[in-house]
Amino acid sequence: MNFPSLLRYVVIIALLCGCDVRSLHPSLQGDGIGKTDYRQISNFTEVEIDGAYQVQWASGPASLTITGDENLLPNIKSEVMGSTLKIRSESSFQSRHGIKIALHSSALVRVQLHGAVNLTAQRISATNFAVVSEGASTVQVDGNVTNLIVEFNGASRFNAPALNSKSADITLTGASNADIAVKDTLKATISGAATLTYSGLPTTVEKQTSGVSSIHHK
Template sequence: MRTIVALCSILAFSGCAIIIAPDGNDARFESSWSSNAIKGNGDLQLDKRQVNGASALNVSGPMQVEVRVGGTAGLEISGDSNLLNLVQTQMNGDTQKIWIDEKFNSSNPIRVVYTVPALTEVTSNGSGRMMISGLNGGNLAVKNYGSRSINLDGRVMRLEVVNSGSGSINALGLMSNDARVNVQGSGSLSLGAVNGNELSVSVNGSGSVNASGSVRNLVANTHGSGSAQLSSVKSLSADLSSYGSGSVYAAVSQNVNAQSNGSGSVTVYGNPAQRNVNGRRVNFVN
């Protein structure tokens, strides 16, 4: 609390304010001198809107989002009554778009609950939290740009993820058969059990990825200072590389291609018979 008070005092001189939601989960910086920032009236209200149940969702702006997969299509938005009309919704092809363009200071955080029979794609821009539950076996693509934190729960056949920026994705409660993930920037990604044919991981920047499970083929590379902690993924074969100061950890049982370029390292757990190694910072741990 002292940190927040001190920071508020400093920012007061620059015309900024910190807006903290009542539950303490959302904090936003708004310009207190901005003539077009709309102030919430504190009157909590629920708005129900008609939707077609599109399987692709695009969310942009500072809001808390809950996606419930498996039910009858519906959209509920709650927040200060005079701010609800700032939340725009539109069908764009097969994608349901939900966004906020205006600057605002809210007394109650804006919350969105989107219920859909099936979910195949999610794109997020902005801040806040997103919780996705009930995923039921199809393919899923997630693109997270900005600082939003996303939680995934359920099971999918194939998972594709791009996490760009400082945001985080927690998928420890998600099971998948195959996964291809890319972390760009300083964000983090935690995968649940990947049990199937392939796991492909790419980290660019200072971000991190960790996962568990068992796959036939593992591909992992880092560019920068990031890390790929994959020693809890059992793989038959792997292609591993570190460029820069980052690190890769993997468990391999049969054959591995491993290279380190720079001050980073590749650590292989297991005793694969076939080894193709390039670089002095490739280590094997039996």
């Protein structure tokens, strides 16, 4: 195993085990009884999610459904504040089958994640689209944006080779990695054991690396 791979595993273990000691002894155990909770919400264009969920976003009338263990659903809180939908849990828990969240809104322009969220967003269309992650999350998106901003710290992954952008500003630290497509301008600041892979032929490329980080063009 090479050093970057080893460091990535170390970071993931530290994130999952060191961020919250309560996660080793969840206060709630899932009962294994599946249920879907349909929640009424107003429209939003930004999401902020804290926890460990499987999340899927698509364009459409504002809606939120959460599927998981019946006794855990009341522990998962959601509210729209301004233009931001916030989702979090009141206390640590362990689900038998995982928690799945389905989101719809008119547009999505910003995503902020904490923990170990697995988020998929289809057919993004925005002038500015920003994704910020602290932890070990995975984000997969496609669509078209003018300006892309990615700020990842920890061991997160940004899988977006099918998200076409004109300009991209990418900051990766720790053992994070990103795969993007950019047409005109790329600014990249990569440190630790992070890796950036990009496609396209941007006319302006400004890049800075440190540690054992790397940038690859494909």
